[in-house]
Amino acid sequence: MTHDRDTLIAAAKAAQAKAYAPYSNFHVGAALGFADGSVVTGANAENASYGLALCAETNAVAKAMNEGRRGGLEAVAVVGGMHGNPGPTVTPCGRCRQVLNELAQLGETDPVIWCSGQDEVLELKLSALLPHAFGPANLG
Ligand code: THU
Numbered sequence: 001m002t003h004d005r006d007t008l009i010a011a012a013k014a015a016q017a018k019a020y021a022p023y024s025n026f027h028v029g030a031a032l033g034f035a036d037g038s039v040v041t042g043a044n045a046e047n048a049s050y051g052l053a054l055c056a057e058t059n060a061v062a063k064a065m066n067e068g069r070r071g072g073l074e075a076v077a078v079v080g081g082m083h084g085n086p087g088p089t090v091t092p093c094g095r096c097r098q099v100l101n102e103l104a105q106l107g108e109t110d111p112v113i114w115c116s117g118q119d120e121v122l123e124l125k126l127s128a129l130l131p132h133a134f135g136p137a138n139l140g
Pocket residue numbers: 021024026027028043044045046053054055056057090091092093096
């Protein structure tokens with residue numbers, strides 16, 4: 001593992017500070033750790049049309065793919081809380097699990113997901129969060 005848990009969580013927390021969440025006030029940050037040692041972050045970006053909110057994890061994956069990344073996803077850190085304060089542990093929503101799976105399956109990795117809350121860090125593999133995933137391998 002190239003990435004240190006607490007360092008990646010710190011990167012997610014730094015990203016969380018850039019969240020645009022004036023409607024829910026729930027600020028989320030995500031950090032993606034890649035095999036080459038690099039880190040790509042994202043925060044949630046909400047919309048006046050509430051249902052169009054973009055999650056932190058999805059924004060991070062979109063950023064990474066727009067930089068040309070197509071694999072190497074080793075680790076993910078997620079932090080979230082009301083007004084950016086620590087709270088119950090946040091695991092990626094269902095859509096974000098599927099979006100993360102695209103990048104993971106492209107590079108044939110099963111990234112560890114560190115979900116940081118006020119009392120604990122939950123450590124889960126993506127395959128545990130999204131078992132029997134549908135992905136690019138199904139279309140090959
Ligand atoms: N949110 C994320 O950014 N990631 C998740 O995994 C869960 C939810 C965002 C979406 C919305 O802006 C706010 O949190 C409240 O749902």
